[in-house]
Amino acid sequence: EMCIRDRQSTWDQAEWATDKATLKVPFPNIPYVKNGDTIVTESSAVKQYILERAGRLDILGRTEEERVEDKLMTGFIDDTMRDLLMLCHNPSWETLKEKVINEKTIPRLKKIDDHIVGRKHITGNNVTLGDFNAYWVLSVVKKLDPTAISRHTNVANIMNNYENIPEIKDYLASNRFRGGNLMPPSAVAKI
Numbered sequence: 001e002m003c004i005r006d007r008q009s010t011w012d013q014a015e016w017a018t019d020k021a022t023l024k025v026p027f028p029n030i031p032y033v034k035n036g037d038t039i040v041t042e043s044s045a046v047k048q049y050i051l052e053r054a055g056r057l058d059i060l061g062r063t064e065e066e067r068v069e070d071k072l073m074t075g076f077i078d079d080t081m082r083d084l085l086m087l088c089h090n091p092s093w094e095t096l097k098e099k100v101i102n103e104k105t106i107p108r109l110k111k112i113d114d115h116i117v118g119r120k121h122i123t124g125n126n127v128t129l130g131d132f133n134a135y136w137v138l139s140v141v142k143k144l145d146p147t148a149i150s151r152h153t154n155v156a157n158i159m160n161n162y163e164n165i166p167e168i169k170d171y172l173a174s175n176r177f178r179g180g181n182l183m184p185p186s187a188v189a190k191i
Helices: 013-023 043-053 064-089 093-115 129-144 153-163 166-173
Strands: 032-035 038-041
Touching (some): 032 043, 038 043, 043 129, 093 153
Antiparallel strands (some): 032 038
16 A cells, blocks of 8 residues: 655645755655655656556556557646636636636547547446546536536446546545645635
């Protein structure tokens, strides 16, 4: 079992500067995992490391087809995530929100919705890393435009299916789930 200490809620520039100096890795970044002498930085590497340590490589895809589809969907969803991060870090985010949602996010949701017809999860019938990425992005979209998800039936079903995975459902109902702000502390938009 892995012992995880989540310090996101207390992160600030001074704390990170002190922490960063002790890491002694080529690319110090948040998030990071420190496990004995092993330090892993960069979001995708951290996720894969945790899955490896947990013996859950199946989350990366059970077949080559599923792994390829997971990478495809994750890449497409990451484009939406980047737009949302840029929006939420912009001091004029409230003025720009409708334009970004209507011109970038909604067309991408439509493409995803058309692509995932009949699927239980983002890549098919099995949960993959793409489902975790998609859920965060879709949660942000839902906070910015509460009707955006419901207007895309297949996307809404994927989100609902994810929330009803027993372990996820238990986590979302627990006191470990922080909810609240989905953006990093550096974001202007507190959503």
